[in-house]
Amino acid sequence: MSEAALSLRDVDVVYRVRGIDRPVLRGLSLEIGRGESYGLVGESGCGKSTAALTIVRYLARNGRVSGGSISVAGRDVLSLRSSALRRFRGETVSMVYQNPGAALNPSLRVGGQVAEAFTVLGVPSSEAHERAREALAHVQIADPGSVMSRYPHQLSGGMQQRVVIAMALAKNPALLILDEPTTGLDATVEAEVLDLVAQLQRELDTAVLFISHNLGVISKMCGRVGVLYAGRLVEEGPVRTVLRDPRHPYTVGLLRCIPRGGVRKDHGRLDTIPGFLPSLGAEPSGCVFADRCALADDRCRTEEPPLITIEGGHESRCWYHERAPELPREESLDLALPGVDRTAATLVEIQQLSKVFKQRGHEVHALTDVSAAIWPGETLGLVGESGSGKTTLARTLLGIVAPTAGTALLEGKVLPTTYKKRSREELRALQIVFQNPDSALNRRHSVRRILLRSMRKLAGIGGDAAEARLRDLTARVRLTERTLTQKPAQLSGGLKQRVAIARAFAGDPKLVVCDEPTSALDVSVQAAILNLLVELQAEQRVAYVFISHDLGVVRYISDRIAVLYLGRLQEIGAADVVFDGPHHPYTEALLSAVPTIDGDGRDRIRLEGDIPSAASPPSGCVFHTRCPRKLGAICEEQEPPLAEVETGHLMRCHIPIEELRQLQSKEHVTA
Amino acid sequence: MTSVAEPAVRSEASTARRERLRLLVKSPSFIVGATVILFWVFCAIFGEHITPYDPRFDQTPEIGAAPSAQHLFGTDRLGRDVFSRVLAGSRDILLIAPLATLLATLVGTTLGLITGYFKGIADDTISRIVDALLAIPLILLAVTVVAALGSRSTWTVIIVIAAVFSPIIARTVRAAVLGEADLDYVEAARLRGEHAPYVMFSEVLPNVMPPILVEATIRLGYAIFAVATLSFIGFGLQPPSPDWAVQIADNYQDLAFEWWTVLFPALAIASLVVAVNLVSDSVQQVLER
Numbered sequence: 001m002s003e004a005a006l007s008l009r010d011v012d013v014v015y016r017v018r019g020i021d022r023p024v025l026r027g028l029s030l031e032i033g034r035g036e037s038y039g040l041v042g043e044s045g046c047g048k049s050t051a052a053l054t055i056v057r058y059l060a061r062n063g064r065v066s067g068g069s070i071s072v073a074g075r076d077v078l079s080l081r082s083s084a085l086r087r088f089r090g091e092t093v094s095m096v097y098q099n100p101g102a103a104l105n106p107s108l109r110v111g112g113q114v115a116e117a118f119t120v121l122g123v124p125s126s127e128a129h130e131r132a133r134e135a136l137a138h139v140q141i142a143d144p145g146s147v148m149s150r151y152p153h154q155l156s157g158g159m160q161q162r163v164v165i166a167m168a169l170a171k172n173p174a175l176l177i178l179d180e181p182t183t184g185l186d187a188t189v190e191a192e193v194l195d196l197v198a199q200l201q202r203e204l205d206t207a208v209l210f211i212s213h214n215l216g217v218i219s220k221m222c223g224r225v226g227v228l229y230a231g232r233l234v235e236e237g238p239v240r241t242v243l244r245d246p247r248h249p250y251t252v253g254l255l256r257c258i259p260r261g262g263v264r265k266d267h268g269r270l271d272t273i274p275g276f277l278p279s280l281g282a283e284p285s286g287c288v289f290a291d292r293c294a295l296a297d298d299r300c301r302t303e304e305p306p307l308i309t310i311e312g313g314h315e316s317r318c319w320y321h322e323r324a325p326e327l328p329r330e331e332s333l334d335l336a337l338p339g340v341d342r343t344a345a346t347l348v349e350i351q352q353l354s355k356v357f358k359q360r361g362h363e364v365h366a367l368t369d370v371s372a373a374i375w376p377g378e379t380l381g382l383v384g385e386s387g388s389g390k391t392t393l394a395r396t397l398l399g400i401v402a403p404t405a406g407t408a409l410l411e412g413k414v415l416p417t418t419y420k421k422r423s424r425e426e427l428r429a430l431q432i433v434f435q436n437p438d439s440a441l442n443r444r445h446s447v448r449r450i451l452l453r454s455m456r457k458l459a460g461i462g463g464d465a466a467e468a469r470l471r472d473l474t475a476r477v478r479l480t481e482r483t484l485t486q487k488p489a490q491l492s493g494g495l496k497q498r499v500a501i502a503r504a505f506a507g508d509p510k511l512v513v514c515d516e517p518t519s520a521l522d523v524s525v526q527a528a529i530l531n532l533l534v535e536l537q538a539e540q541r542v543a544y545v546f547i548s549h550d551l552g553v554v555r556y557i558s559d560r561i562a563v564l565y566l567g568r569l570q571e572i573g574a575a576d577v578v579f580d581g582p583h584h585p586y587t588e589a590l591l592s593a594v595p596t597i598d599g600d601g602r603d604r605i606r607l608e609g610d611i612p613s614a615a616s617p618p619s620g621c622v623f624h625t626r627c628p629r630k631l632g633a634i635c636e637e638q639e640p641p642l643a644e645v646e647t648g649h650l651m652r653c654h655i656p657i658e659e660l661r662q663l664q665s666k667e668h669v670t671a
Numbered sequence: 672m673t674s675v676a677e678p679a680v681r682s683e684a685s686t687a688r689r690e691r692l693r694l695l696v697k698s699p700s701f702i703v704g705a706t707v708i709l710f711w712v713f714c715a716i717f718g719e720h721i722t723p724y725d726p727r728f729d730q731t732p733e734i735g736a737a738p739s740a741q742h743l744f745g746t747d748r749l750g751r752d753v754f755s756r757v758l759a760g761s762r763d764i765l766l767i768a769p770l771a772t773l774l775a776t777l778v779g780t781t782l783g784l785i786t787g788y789f790k791g792i793a794d795d796t797i798s799r800i801v802d803a804l805l806a807i808p809l810i811l812l813a814v815t816v817v818a819a820l821g822s823r824s825t826w827t828v829i830i831v832i833a834a835v836f837s838p839i840i841a842r843t844v845r846a847a848v849l850g851e852a853d854l855d856y857v858e859a860a861r862l863r864g865e866h867a868p869y870v871m872f873s874e875v876l877p878n879v880m881p882p883i884l885v886e887a888t889i890r891l892g893y894a895i896f897a898v899a900t901l902s903f904i905g906f907g908l909q910p911p912s913p914d915w916a917v918q919i920a921d922n923y924q925d926l927a928f929e930w931w932t933v934l935f936p937a938l939a940i941a942s943l944v945v946a947v948n949l950v951s952d953s954v955q956q957v958l959e960r
Contacts, residue, residue, distance in 0.1 A: 398862060419862055427864045440855040444877035457863040503859065 005207030006032040011068035022281025025231045035205040039222035043522040047231040048211045073174035094168035098180040100160035104152035111148025117170035135166040156610045158189035179211045186385040188607045191593035220595035230288040237314030247316035249293045257527035259556035265534045268333030270527040294328045340378040348374045353406035362615040366392040367567045377541035381558030389567035394513045428458040428507030435516035437496035441488040448484040458507025477502040494525035511543040566622045573649035582661040585629040695957045704949030715762040722755035726913040745931035756913040768894040771829045775836035776887045783844025784871045801838035817906045843886045847879040881958040888951030
């Protein structure tokens, strides 16, 4: 049977906003064969999720399919009426969304919910429970019985997503749609879930539509990929071909925005894609990407290119696809970074910092005995899974939480433990850029008010001096004057984050904590924000503490990296040393969990299970319960000291560095 | 260097506000409610100038006359024109109820901000007091206070109603503040050395205005009711005020013979309460969309 699992033909979708139909998908055609895995990538607003919702006919009330046809496993989806549509959704397709916590009912036990996925298929309720247990075992949940009797909030994010996947696969669907299924998860958990999906897909021969903004994930999971831009499929082909030899300027630009392959800030700026996605409902006369494309000429602006076949199923919607790889860079590379002088006095020194939270009688050790130093003008990257203490460390430094023990020094002087006791000088020296610019900026205040207030409080200036400084500051973060009168909601995510950065820089800080500042942004915007941070660092010799789960980003911006696990510093050293190894087994596992775009064979170590509770950390080396290189009893009994294994490279492991070097390089060869 | 161009269509916040206003003005319940309220406000302002007879003392020869062309709503047992009295009767209630609501909103909002922002001991103490206050029925409290003060002035009524309503508003505001105070912009304000009052009133308050506005309009409806109740049982406005509730209190013994002296003021109260509720409903729908 050669029938496609999913076939879209010239599908047009419009959303009706204020009485006008605004196109969201424009003539989308794609086909997914049985057992095939197809990735759909693109930045937010390009129509990925709309495509998924269209397939199951779950469009919002103001959305409608205005043209084309959709068939899933040979059934014409658009002609289905209510009961047939319900049966189709119940039996033929499954969807898994980004947030598993929201997909599960918080007030029902997991077992009942999974069993329900079977009863709706007509399985008698006496059997459904047993089937649910099997399904959970199938998604590699070690103890299905106990998981079934728990409520969703008692499970970790990774476990929840497995449960959702188990429910999605209950019906053995012809098509499984995964919409950013691992975006909220830690890299180590993401790796496990992706492995699971890949394995199940092979077993069940299900067709998968995998939607993600993460090209690394797509590269690992999919055979073919389609790149969506402004509702148009601009490029399609085998994953390897598209990612190695992209032939549409958008794909080329997207790939260049992503810090990868060990690129660092001293190699130069990241490239960006200029301009913005056309607004919803814009009707470009020619190529949808022409406005942002450096190769565009008159033909591109007037005449929309068709999908042009390049070779072997690789198609690009570009008149000049053969020139696409030579797309001129948007950003010049050169960037003069002053070096960091580590013989000079430190800017901030953290000494044996510990933080214990009291929680319902338990003591949660969020930070244990962390020491580190930061020099002026350098970036210290903080890396670790959620719950590792990254954010607590940053918040302790800022004085948001007071440490239980230990001190922090700013330029040799002891910092008061909380911000309330800190002087204006100390407050202005340490500032923060938050992860989510939406909640970091007061939505009722104009940008101007936000920035002027920070100047008054931090720099102690007002009136003309503040106005002059405001102009200077907005120019430095590349905001226009017009932005100043606007409120945050009127700005795009990238502009909001620029405002947040400007606020942190209002009083000439010496150290800025960046807590995942780009994780809520699209990659092209992320690149521009990273460039901005690096430029500001070059101009002002500001130091950063940079927290991110994206190791490519951390590597790009950091001079040194600290790896935290369960509140303990496991490894600290120069970025290249930590990344290139020999590294701590935990660092090794973190690195190998990240799916890379190039698909090099780093994919070899998996951490079993979740990070242990900080309320009762394991004895000895806290990592021994998950360590793939555990030696034996010594790891369970003795906590290894944080020892300097090379100059400036500290590590907490019983395995001698030479042995680690050997172990890690050996596997690298065989991989 | 990058220059960041502005996207062309990016004025959602101001459009959203205009959109909300447009939705409000287009909503039928808002139109009906607002019209009725405006009518009573008009009557309250012009009072005696627009009534056909003097609402207080006009002793027309017809005593207890049924509604007729001359006296649309009839006359009461003192021969006063009921129609004139109903028109004039909105003045006091439309002064007292909004003032009481305003006072309750101010006090309640401040309490709510303090409890929601500081949490901890301040929250526990104030919240328990609020809970205790909420447990006492309005009328009981009002009667006690009025009796204790020995004063039946307009201000006593305003303060009593405000005292009863402010805990309710405080609770609503507290819930809204709790959700807001964890957001990063509050943290950012603290990290630049802002003091608590600034953070509460300049940073948090503007963001919790929608629920406060909704709660205040709901309270206004109840306040009208409360004023009427107090006046009816004799602890609010006093005769010879043409207040609706006073009229009802004056005449309800004669309900069987002179129903018009009770029915029309009662309908007037009902129309105002319903109108306020219609407005409050539509405000709520538009703000909480």
